[in-house]
Amino acid sequence: MMKAVLISMIALGLSGAAMAATVGQPAPGFTLTDSNGKAHSLADFKGKTVVLEWTNHECPFVVKHYDARNMQAQQVAATGDDVIWLNVNSGAPGKQGSVDGAGANAVMAEKGHKSTAYLLDPDGKVGKAYGAKTTPHMYVIDADGMLAYNGAIDSIPSADQADIPKATQYVTQALSELGAGKPVSVATSKPYGCSVKY
Amino acid sequence: MKHSAIGLALVLASAVQAAERVETPELAVTLVAESAAVPGQPLNLGVLLEHAPDWHTYWINPGDSGLPTKLTWTLPDGVVASEIAWPHPERFELSGLFNFGFHHRQLLPVALEVPATYSATRLPVELKIDWLVCKEECIPGSASLDLSVPVGTLADSGPYAADFAAARARWPVASAANASAHIAADSVTVEAELPAGFSADQTFDLFPIQAEVLANVPGDASASNGVLRWVVPRSDYFRDAPDRLSVVVTQGKPPQSRAWILQADVVNLTAPATTAASSVAPTPEPPLGFGWALLFALLGGAVLNLMPCVFPVLALKALSLQGGAHPRHGVFYTLGVVLSFVALAGLLLGLRATGEALGWGFQLQEPWLVALLAYLFFAMGLSLSGVFSVGERWMGIGQSLTEGEGDRAALFTGVLAAIVASPCTAPLMGAALGFALTQSAPVALSIFATLGFGLALPYLALTLSPRLAARLPRPGPWMDRFKHFLAFPLYLSAVWLLWVFGEQQGVLAMGLVLAGAVALAMALWLFGSAASGRVSIAMALLALGAGGYALSQAIAHEPAASPASAASSSVAFDAADLQSRVEQGDAVLVNMTAAWCITCLANERVALATDAVQAAMREQGVTYIKGDWTRRDEAITRYLAQFQRTGVPLYVLYPGANRAPKVLPQLLTPDIVLDALATVETPRR
Known part of the structure; x- marks a missing residue:
């Protein structure tokens, strides 16, 4: 018991800035250039709910949600409610799924993205600041800039489109709860997918 | 999506050995049987994974990304497949992300239970396998494999025997x-x-x-x-x-x-608060520096001299110095106090090390100890009131010391001072001393020793400085009256302890203890009366026995259902209940209190139970949860430990919406609580 307390105190003492984005804490700020060369800062969206979607169009798990049109449907519903939806690609240049601005625009056209913008993070700094591990990996930031959700797109980790209708769509759920002024019932989950290609 | 993997799959059937194989550029999968099926015996099957160089598949826990390989069986009636008997994984790193899995050639063993009644000549097995194979990129795949295992008695070590052996060698x-x-x-x-x-x-x-x-x-x-x-x-x-x-x-x-x-x-160490959706740690208060902790312990110890339980003893001792100071006695007295505190702290640390969930204030969580302390104070009061005098020696009060009797008496007075001070430390310094207990043993013990030193300091100073002692009032007949007066703070201390006992054990039990107190008073009165002789001693013993019986009867009673908890509408603490409320995003104010904790009671009176605070809680939809630590309660002790506390009071506000809990200060004002409540975000329910 005594030892446990000591260990926890040491652990608390060691905890610091190194931690990734944490639900209930302010979301890490960032400024990134989008596929059209325009800079976006998280601070620009103060007062609005923001969704971050880590993506890699060649990853089968991303393909699952785009080919089933699940992702686009969520983007349409969210942006229709005045939510900002940002794709983020943290793939290092040359690795699978990494794109430049033109490449991103081509992917958006081909897949029918309905997001607000597609942000490029080729050096992976923002991805690492958030602790983004997989594609897709989803974050929801509330209107006060606090992180409200961190995790998977839905509750069934698989690459099979047939699982989508059976799964709880965590981002949709978080957005509707935030919209109703309710607490987010599932605020963290383990993201699943391909690893982010830092 | 079409799995390109399957399009490329090349299916081979081996006639030699029961085996079927699917191949993609990244991974070849073969379903194999180790032997023929024998009814009544387990049949070992294996899924052999042959990875292309640099590709891997995943273990049951895949790590940061990836998916474990999944097997779905279709088997004849009565035949049951076990889970995969996973070989141990290896760790793969990819740009700071870590996965657990397998590469090269790896067989995943599965045992089939074949009933003794199985009568067919072949055992058909259908397997659907889903995998995710990754190098840097990932490719999911799935396939269906059929196998028809002959039923017989032959123990066949086929071409896959080495793969089965290698897999078993990797079993943890x-x-x-x-x-x-x-x-x-x-x-x-x-x-x-x-x-x-x-x-x-x-x-x-x-x-x-x-x-x-x-x-x-x-x-x-x-x-x-x-x-x-x-x-x-x-x-x-x-x-x-x-x-x-x-x-x-x-x-x-x-x-x-x-x-x-x-x-x-x-x-x-974090449940239940921080396991709730939010993974935010409670913000610990910045730990006190060691130097400051010692200084506060010294001051706190000195202040203890003014407490109603200690003051009478000390005042009389001080007055006893008028005949002239004896530095030796001061030193021995100090030694007695310090050793007692260190012994008490050592005992507590020892008990905690053996896993007892104890915090500071534990000495007031045992009803029998509370009753004994009440009797002790009562008896000391009676002595000061002049009902009896037990040879001045044992209390160390009065003439004997000024006449230069014994270092032992001084030492004993120190011990007594520490004993009478100990219940007073719990209500006012419980939290601070509790914190000391969470430090390493040397630090904790030196804090307690310093506290004892602080308690002994005023008297020590008097004995060491004749000039200071000379400033004490002259002796005279007023001293007797003063001594009688000093009995009253002790009676008050006894009343307080009896009230604590009543909170713990109920009114009936308290009545019995009071009856015991009367018996004790009578015994002491007989003991002290001039007509002392064999009869009175016998009576005294009888009365003491009666008191003891009352006490034992009282203890046998179960405590009242729930100790009285003020007028405010509160919910009793239950760790699981709290967790579910917090997980639902409810706002909750937790108040950990104890009847013997005066700070707690003061905070309730001054802040928590006020109309303004109660109204604000109702308005904000905050559930008020109260935990009563008057008696030992492991669940509460564990909860306190989450916040690095070993004592009450503790006030924690969960502001709702799964946000991090906030610890309120130990001394509350209505404004502190109202400000904290204003941060609550919760839908009104």
Whole structure:
């Protein structure tokens, strides 16, 4: 018991800035250039709910949600409610799924993205600041800039489109709860997918 | 989506051995049987995975990304497949992300239970396998494989015997070594006895079977003094602690590797507050510097001299100095006080080390001890009132010391001062001393020693400085009256302790103890009366016996259902209930209190129970939960420990919406509470 307390105190003492984005804490700020060369800062969206979607169009798990049109449907519903939806690609240049601005625009056209913008993070700094591990990996930031959700797109980790209708769509759920002024019932989950290609 | 993998799949059937194979450029999968099926005996099947160079598939816990390979069987009636008997995994790193899995050639064994009544000549097996194979990119695949295993008696070691043997060599050995996993807000520490065959000279790796408890990075690993230790950050996605954490420990690389599976008892230092959706740690108060802690202990000890339980003893001792100071006595008195405090703290640390959930104030959580202390104060009061005098020696009060009798008496007075002071430390200094107990033993003991030194200081100063002693008032007949007066604070202390006892045991029990007090008074009166002789001593013993009987009867009573808890509408503390409320995003104010904690009662009177605060709680929809630590309560002690406390009061506000809990100060004002309540976000219910 005594030892446990000591260990926890040491652990608390060691905890610091190194931690990734944490639900209930302010979301890490960032400024990134989008596929059209325009800079976006998280601070620009103060007062609005923001969704971050880590993506890699060649990853089968991303393909699952785009080919089933699940992702686009969520983007349409969210942006229709005045939510900002940002794709983020943290793939290092040359690795699978990494794109430049033109490449991103081509992917958006081909897949029918309905997001607000597609942000490029080729050096992976923002991805690492958030602790983004997989594609897709989803974050929801509330209107006060606090992180409200961190995790998977839905509750069934698989690459099979047939699982989508059976799964709880965590981002949709978080957005509707935030919209109703309710607490987010599932605020963290383990993201699943391909690893982010830092 | 079409799995291109399947389009490319090349299906081969082997006529020689029961085996079927599917091949993609990254992975070949073969379903094999180790032997013919024998009714009544397990049939060992294997899924052989042959990875292209640099590609891997995943273990039951895949790590940061990836998916475990999944098998779905279709089998004849009565035949049942086990789960995969997973060989131990290897760790793969990709740009700072970690995965657990397999590469090269790896067989995943599965045992089929074949009933003794199985009568067909072949045993048809259908397997649907889903996998995810990754290098840097990932390719999911799935396939259906059929196998028709002959039924017979032959024990056949076919071409896959080496693969079965290699897989078994990678099975972790179940170890009964004691293991524990301490889950703190940010880190998890796994500790275990070295399992049999473990080499302390060799590095090891550790893989948790349950995901989302440990982060997947390599931990800070050490093995010394017969204990292996693995300290690793807590998973970012941690929500609930399992009761037990199963971990696989490996040494060496396959095929020379060894592996063990350990069951670690989980000590969750963060539940329930922080396991709720939010993974935010409670913000600890900045720890007091050691120097400051000592200074406060010294001052606190000095202030104790003014407490109603201690003051009478000290005042009389001080007055006894008028005949001239005896430095030796001051030193022995100080020694008595300090040793008693250190002994008390040492006892508590010792009990805590053996796993007792005790905090400071424990001395008031045992009803029999509370009753005894009440009797002690009452008896001391009676003595001061002149009902009896037990030879001045034993209380060390009065003439004997000024006449230069014994160092032992001085030492004993010190012990007595510490004893009478101890109940007074709990109500006012419980939290501060509780904090001291969470420090290392030398630090804790020196804080307690300093506290004792502070308590002894005024008297020590008087004995060491004749000039100071000379400033005491002259002796005279007023001293008797003063002594009688000093009995009253002691009676008040006794009343307070009796009230605490009543809160713990109920009114009936308190009545019995009061009857015992009357018996005690009578015994002491007889003892002290001039007509003392054999008869009176016998009477005194009888009365003491009666008091003891009353006490034993009182203790036998079960405590009243729930100690009275003011007028405010509160809910009794229940860890599971609190957790579910917090998980639902409700706002909750937790008040951990005890009847003997005067700070707690003052805070309730001044702040928590006021109309303004009660109204604000109703308005904000805050549930008010009260935990009563008047008696020992392990659940509350554990809750306190989450906030690095070992004593009450503790006030924690969960502001709703799964935000991090906030610890309120130990001294409350209505404004502090109202400001905190204003931060609450919750839908009105």
